[in-house]
Amino acid sequence: MIIDVKLDGWQFHCCGVLPTLGEEVHWCVFACDPELVPSGEPAQFYEDHHEMEDVGFPTSRISGRVLEIYRESVLRGGDEALGVVGNALSAGGREQLQSLSLDDFVAGRRVLVRLEIPDGSELPPYQAEPDEPVWRIRSRDELGEMLNELTGRLAEEYLEIAAVVRNPEQSSIQMTPRASGAAEFRMSRSSGDEDGIEVSAGDGFFRLVPEPQSLLEIEAMLVAVAAGNISSRVLLEDSRAPIFRIEITGHSHQTWLCEFQLKLDELGHDADRYLRPRIEAGDIVYAPWSG
Structure with missing residues (x-):
């Protein structure tokens, strides 16, 4: 089974080991909104090692092998990216990486890791935020x-x-x-x-x-x-x-x-x-x- 897992830089700036291609990883994840996943793409999740389950989000612990690593734009409606020319990607932009460093998490960017996990792995359901957060x-x-x-x-x-x-x-x-x-x-x-x-x-x-x-x-x-x-x-x-x-x-x-x-x-x-x-x-x- 193939899934995509998004990594946020703030989680790794304080602690954590960045993944490498071919490595076996063990992560806690929670689900992205399936309606925002592009057609034809694998299901998407967020990695979290700061205990999202403590605030009520359904999470699962998974194990998988790193197949591919991408750097992608995190800009959304309402975001204003300043001073990141040459670093930020256009909205929806993505580029493949052969290795990963903390510099890849500069403002305006996030990392997406494509994992191969065992068939039948338990994955968390998506839980939406309130209509008006x-x-x-x-x-x-x-x-x-x-x-x-x-x-x-x-x-x-x-x-x-x-x-x-x-x-x-x-x-x-x-x-x-x-x-x-x-x-x-x-x-x-x-x-x-x-x-x-x-x-x-x-x-x-x-x-x-x-x-x-x-x-x-x-x-x-x-x-x-x-x-x-x-x-x-x-x-x-x-x-x-x-x-x-x-x-x-x-x-x-x-x-x-x-x-x-x-x-x-x-x-x-x-x-x-x-x-x-x-x-x-x-x-x-x-x-x-x-x-």
């Missing part, structure tokens, strides 16, 4: 309009040193710096039951209150990340329960700290595969976005 409703309120104004301005300001994808329908922005070793920056309005503003940078995840004053905080965090004032430490007091500590340092000694512990024995058989490369890399001090 909460993130779309929130994008139209006063805070959503303020966030969209902010992301538009930030996209213009950082265009020369980062590739940018922003989506006003989600009040979101993804900024991939061109400099090697620099931390990616993402911001979006929460899509969960509890409203909030979600920011990720490097290995870290930060949640801000859904209030106008948080816009100043977002901008201050981005300035610090772009200056390279972000570090990620791995504490190994217990080798099976590493602690990750991500710190962003802004002006006037303002800091943002994200700390979390991962208990590998509770994360299933894929934990070592996904997390071991990040743990072995040790502490990271990210590079600035520009010299």
Whole structure:
């Protein structure tokens, strides 16, 4: 049986091993909307190693052999891709790869892997989002309009040193710096039951209150990340329960700290595969976005 599995870069920037041609992989997947799969193409799924089942999506764990790897456009209605000329593909565009690196996940692109899996493998059913997702409703309120104004301005300001994808329908922005070793920056309005503003940078995840004053905080965090004032430490007091500590340092000694512990024995058989490369890399001090 042949299926296609889509990989998102944010999942692999923090942890995980990129697949290679001919390799046997073991992934957790959830289904794409079958109505969006081009006619004649295999069924499509998303790989996920950040526990989508925890938010109610049906998932399955599959094993398969990598037959082909493609880089494809992720641009959708509402997306605006800026500064990715030569990197982004046109909507619907796809090109085959012989090898894969994190550079293939620059803003505006996703990777699709064609797998051969055993006949009769259990695959998850598709579960649609609500007709009017909460993130779309929130994008139209006063805070959503303020966030969209902010992301538009930030996209213009950082265009020369980062590739940018922003989506006003989600009040979101993804900024991939061109400099090697620099931390990616993402911001979006929460899509969960509890409203909030979600920011990720490097290995870290930060949640801000859904209030106008948080816009100043977002901008201050981005300035610090772009200056390279972000570090990620791995504490190994217990080798099976590493602690990750991500710190962003802004002006006037303002800091943002994200700390979390991962208990590998509770994360299933894929934990070592996904997390071991990040743990072995040790502490990271990210590079600035520009010299």
